[in-house]
Amino acid sequence: MQRGQGFKGFLNYIRRNPAFGGGMVLLLLLFLFATVAGLFVPKEGAYPLAAMPKQPPGGEYPFGTDSVGRDLLPTTIYGTRMTLTIGMIAGAIGLGVGTVLGFMTGYFGGLFDTVVKFFVDVLMTIPSFLLLITIAASVPNPEDMSIIRMALILSLVSWVQPTRAIRAQVLSMRERAFVMMAKLSGMNGMEIIIKELMPNLMPYLAISLAGAVNGGVLGSLGLQTLGIGNLREPSLGMTIYWLRYYNAFLQGYWWWIIEPVTVIALIFIAFLLLSIGLDEFANPRTRRTV
Amino acid sequence: MTTPLLELKHVTKIFGTKKDQTVALDDMTLALNETFPKIITVAGESGSGKSTTGMLLLGFYGPTMGEVLFRGRPLYELKGADLFQFRRDVQAVFQDPFAVYNPFYLVDNLLSIPIKNFKLASSKSEARELMEEALERVGLRPAETLGRYPHQLSGGQRQRIAVARALLLKPKLLITDEPVSMVDASLRSTILKALRGLNKEFGTPIFYITHDLTTAYHISDYIIILYRGSVMEAGNVDTIIKDPQHPYTKLLVSSIPWPDPDLVWGGAEDMIQKSQVAFKAITGCKFAPRCPYRMDICDTKPPDLYLLERDRAAACYLSMDNAVLPREELTSLFAEA
Amino acid sequence: MSEPILQVKNLKVYYYVEAGAVKAVDDVTFDLDDGTKMGLVGESGSGKSTMAQALMRMIKPPGKIEGGEMILDGVDLVKLSTEQMRQTKLRKLAMIPQGAMNALNPVMRIDHQLVDGMLDHGVTLSKQEREERVARLLEMVDLAPKVAKMYPHELSGGMQQRVTVAQSISMEPDLIIADEPTSALDVVIQRQVMETINNLQERLGLSLILIGHDMGLMAQTVSRLAVMYAGRMMEIGATYDMFRDPLHPYTQLLISSLPVLANKGVFAGIPGITPSLLNPPEGCVFHTRCPKAWDLCSQSTPKFTEAQPGRWVACHLHTA
């Protein structure tokens, strides 16, 4: 990894790590689709009775319409926005909690570490999605949950993986000689965490963030597909729920199926590429010595 | 008697869980004085507890039993300014010349951070001067070293910067753990010379940990031979290397591969046993299972240290005709005549 | 004088990296007489380990044998096909590896590991023959028969290294290449393993190339010594002569930097740093650090010549 070469160096790096570049570009395009495209397409179209129902793509409705008259173009745009927003909030909270817990437990150890590690181990065995179902189905009016509430519920499980991953990294890194050297240079615990460990763990933090956002998106999609979550507001999961509810298959409304599926697939492929690229960044296998 | 700078008092360090224990260091008492500017080597094979001793002295491990004292106060009690003072006074050079560098920063950090934290310079230019001076003393050109990342320098260069750091800080005690074992032969001398220089010019005592008796012989004044956490023989390095008394020391010394075609391995063949006995609970001398001179008494209880000369003692029943040196007075061997 | 078992001629091994070709081994030539032990020393980056890999034809990309010959018992190893080379390994040319603690398959019992090499070289063994073979091999390296049924992690580092020694002699090859076989071991164990290797070498009449950086170990074990620096061969000769009367200034400095019993407290190093293998200096690779260098040294590369009988050196001081 070479530093201090500016943008050109970055481009050079992308050339050697195309997965990272591909993931970034794809994610950027999705973000643009969810934000900029929304400036030109009003949200009103994403609700029932806004358009002529059951229209294939073309002319007035480039993405077609569903069987209750939602225009699928705004539905997909605002749905992507909603889904990504939920994922990012849940991922950010998960990474935040995971970073604090991971560094504290990994570096300082002690009873707190034992307790946190036990809960992490237990929660790793209990599938997070089942936990989400239990929690989300138990809140009042699960069928019209706000974005924030959905994201908060998701973040109840999204901290587990980052905590585990970061703790493991900190554990292996705190034994390194440069940490001892930092202590000998008069640095205290917090200084060592922030100045010595954090910079080296940046790629791992980025991997954890990508993983947590990915998990948030996946969780929200799963819940919405089962009918938990706001079914009135447009989201990608909600679209899946309705297309099943109205048996889009049997009617042969291919556009209603293909469009959300494509966007969802692109989101996950972007995250996959990004995590492959970040992994390559964190553990370059090409480092060779003669 | 003044309080020693750093002291191990009946320190035992055990690693592992209840079922699978390794005694890394067994009831060690040792005092290191800032007023006694000598180089003391701790030598032994892997598992002898030599590195553990270093880690205990630096406060990176806590003792299982016993106490590590800094100016008379237990290390674990030190907080704030006292802990800071301990860090200021006791410094180290480690084995791996790559691992001590944070790969994220320039090598300059190894020198500039202690200068900043310990307030060794009043200005940036003064700090720079200090760094350059220290680098030159270990034979490095500052222009070719500063401003680089660790991976851009060779192992020898990196280790010399680590030694430059010790020179710059002028600690009250320097602990070096195998400082030359990962460095090419042609550079070892340069590094050892710099350490010796620090010791002679600034009177800094050095605690030199190594498995390599050739460098130990060359650099140090005194030596402690450890075997499985216990002292086997200790005292003047010249007499011990040239005329070892403890059977274990004999074995070690006879196995040194001297880079001298006139000094080829010979003798002590009888001491090298083909298959080693599995180590069970040993009640007596730890070396007894491998010792060709083993006697019945060896299995009864660990031997005391017997004073062979004023500055030399061995923990072996073969020497039991001599006066006993209580283990806690090990340090008395390392004193001016 | 016996015939050379190995002749290396103008061997070149380059690693191709983004910045260009790293000349890890550059134009190395030497002979090894049958039944001798030769040491190959050098510091990190000298190319000694690359030599070991090249002789085993185990250079991995981006490295490549760029040219030269390695003639083992009349056969040029460079020209062999992959399958021919596979058959040569173990049968004619074996290796004792460096990392004793990791060189054995962790999930396989010792006896299986000792036997599988033979099986893959066309040796057919009944169950009983197998056991006998394993027991004899273990005995030859002073290991107890029960080791056969153990897993590597149950053995100490020294014992594991003995297993790899047993492995390397299992088909009585002509030449064994030992790449720092004891660098991870304690001195006493190191001595035991080296003595085992020495005994076997004499008993079986093998030739041995011992690769390492420890001049002490070389002084104790080998009869001939080859010194490499920055990918090139500097000097070759009988070990005793090399220590007592080094010809090449690099060897001289190297020998004088060694800590011996008689010179306590004398610290003499070699000033300067090893040159980059990517852009080695013009002329002699050592001239940048050589106290005896003159104009010619930076202009032309000294030829590796026989300065005295059996004594080869690459230095302008000795070519005249």
Added chain:
Amino acid sequence: MRIPLSYVIKRIGFLVAVLFTAATINFIIPKLAPRDPVTELINQKIASGGLTSEGAAEFGDSLRKLYGLDRPLWQQYLTYIWNMMRFDLGYSIVNYPQRVSFIINQTVYWTLGFVLTSTLLAFVIGTVVGALVGWSKTSKWLSWLMPPLAMFSAVPAFILALLLIYFLAFKAKAFPLRGGFSATIVVNWKDPKFLLDVVHHALLPGLSMLLVSVGGWSLGMRAMMVTVEGADYMTFADAKGLKGPRLFFRYALRNTLLPQITALAMQLGLIVSGATLVETMFSYPGIGNRLGGAIRALDYPVIYGIVFFMVVGIAVATLLVDLMYPLLDPRISYSGG
């Protein structure tokens, strides 16, 4: 190779801790949620005309007594845990008086059938493909398999299921659109025609699980293969002149299987979650689809019961995989930690 008892005990202890935590979460969450199952049940009864609002209060009290909701919380908790230990998961609200355990029993075998088959197949295929792609001596065209496999692995199985349903079932009419067997066929497990029909229905859900997980296993396997190929024992094995197949199977593959199996244990939860959604997409008569139905109908005892049952299943399966691990890895020491 024997599995040490202490390890088994420790591992089972962890299993109990997991189940206890899961049960406790299941107990606490409904209590924290501001909704009252009894009121909801009554409202449902009123809505369906089975109860008049006059009798509701009295009926509610008797129900609360029946469910023990009038007792102190800690007593309810103990009863709850006791019930869980006996696997008494209570009654469905919507399909009262069906027991939750009956519903599970009715549906679980459908799920086990296609999930086990597709998971095992995917694991085997993915491992073999990944191993071959990662192995440097196989031909390069194999690596072209990776991008599509990686794409599939990124997409959740239920999303892929939508595409499969549309293209293979609706368009190509090669598979049934939904369900576990044809509506026109008589349920008879001894009739081969019925069995064939069941398999036909299970193929598409199985395929969507399979396609998604093959990529994951092969990606992981490839990475481990590359790591193992760099190991010292592979270099030494190569230096021994072993034949390709032995190097591949006995050395490389054998060593990469261990982490791969650890990964399998870690993935079980994800697989079950994925299967739940896939079943919903296909209206497959398995336990996951039943869970989906219960969620839509807000049938809480069924939701909690099925979730708890799944957690038990995953925890037990993880335990079994963990206990299998030492059989494959002779190095594992169980002394603790």
